[in-house]
Amino acid sequence: MVQLQRIAIAPHQLQGRQVDLSAEQQHYLGRVLRLRRGDRFIIIDGKGGWWLTQWLDGPNATVLEAIAADTELPVSVTLCAALPKGGGFEEIVRGTTELGVTRFVPVLSDRTLLKPSPQKLTRWRRIATEAAELSERQIVPEIADPLPWGEALNSFDSQADRYLCIARGESPHLLTCLRASQLDGATHLILAIGPEGGWTPKEIEIAVNTGFQPVSLGSRILRSVTAPVVALSLVAAVWETINH
Ligand code: SAM
Numbered sequence: 227m228v229q230l231q232r233i234a235i236a237p238h239q240l241q242g243r244q245v246d247l248s249a250e251q252q253h254y255l256g257r258v259l260r261l262r263r264g265d266r267f268i269i270i271d272g273k274g275g276w277w278l279t280q281w282l283d284g285p286n287a288t289v290l291e292a293i294a295a296d297t298e299l300p301v302s303v304t305l306c307a308a309l310p311k312g313g314g315f316e317e318i319v320r321g322t323t324e325l326g327v328t329r330f331v332p333v334l335s336d337r338t339l340l341k342p343s344p345q346k347l348t349r350w351r352r353i354a355t356e357a358a359e360l361s362e363r364q365i366v367p368e369i370a371d372p373l374p375w376g377e378a379l380n381s382f383d384s385q386a387d388r389y390l391c392i393a394r395g396e397s398p399h400l401l402t403c404l405r406a407s408q409l410d411g412a413t414h415l416i417l418a419i420g421p422e423g424g425w426t427p428k429e430i431e432i433a434v435n436t437g438f439q440p441v442s443l444g445s446r447i448l449r450s451v452t453a454p455v456v457a458l459s460l461v462a463a464v465w466e467t468i469n470h
Contacts, residue, residue, distance in 0.1 A: 272366035
């Protein structure tokens with residue numbers, strides 16, 4: 227079972243036990259993975275469902291059985307990242323999807339230089355799907371439309387523990403804060419990472435006014451694509467070592 231390939235499907239592609247594969251998925255299974263008629267693979271619906279599936283022919287495959295999986299973090303994580311230059315957000319999506327992020331909110335901050343096109347959003351969603359397949363996630367993280375920081379702040383779950391990563395200053399370390407969140411039974415975290423030029427004082431002020439705790443990721447300045455990976459690694463380390 228472990229070696230079987232995974233592909234993500236849209237919910238409408240699964241009707242009862244019948245799976246209707248797209249032309250792109252057939253190409254991927256047949257030409258890229260070299261599977262043949264009768265071979266088995268795993269489909270994931272991006273919402274937590276996994277099924278052992280057999281390819282019949284062309285677009286037709288059939289579900290053999292549901293698979294119980296347990297690869298998700300026990301805490302939901304929304305990552306708000308100010309959009310870095312170039313392909314930086316792609317790196318963030320790929321790396322932090324592997325680490326267990328639940329939802330992305332791309333942020334247009336005062337110092338954001340990138341103005342993303344709708345095609346970028348489609349590309350980010352495809353990268354999230356690929357990374358979720360490869361890392362054996364049960365869900366595919368959602369990627370929201372990019373939002374200005376002020377609007378993003380108003381859109382958040384009021385029950386979530388919120389942490390704002392700031393590269394300089396005397397803030398407590400994120401690890402210390404996460405341990406406290408975990409002991410308090412937090413079920414949802416919001417982590418915010420700034421752009422290459424950092425958050426402006428005004429952006430920090432409005433975030434703190436809506437309940438964000440400023441935190442440090444250590445004594446060195448991390449790139450805006452490295453910081454989210456470090457933050458998610460700390461979340462995974464804290465929540466996945468409970469009772470171990
Ligand atoms: N030019 C900014 C400065 O001098 O403050 C540095 C920005 S840093 C390249 C990009 C983002 O990564 C920051 O806004 C912050 O969210 C995060 N970051 C980088 N290093 C960090 C650290 N040591 N602690 C907390 N956050 C950090």
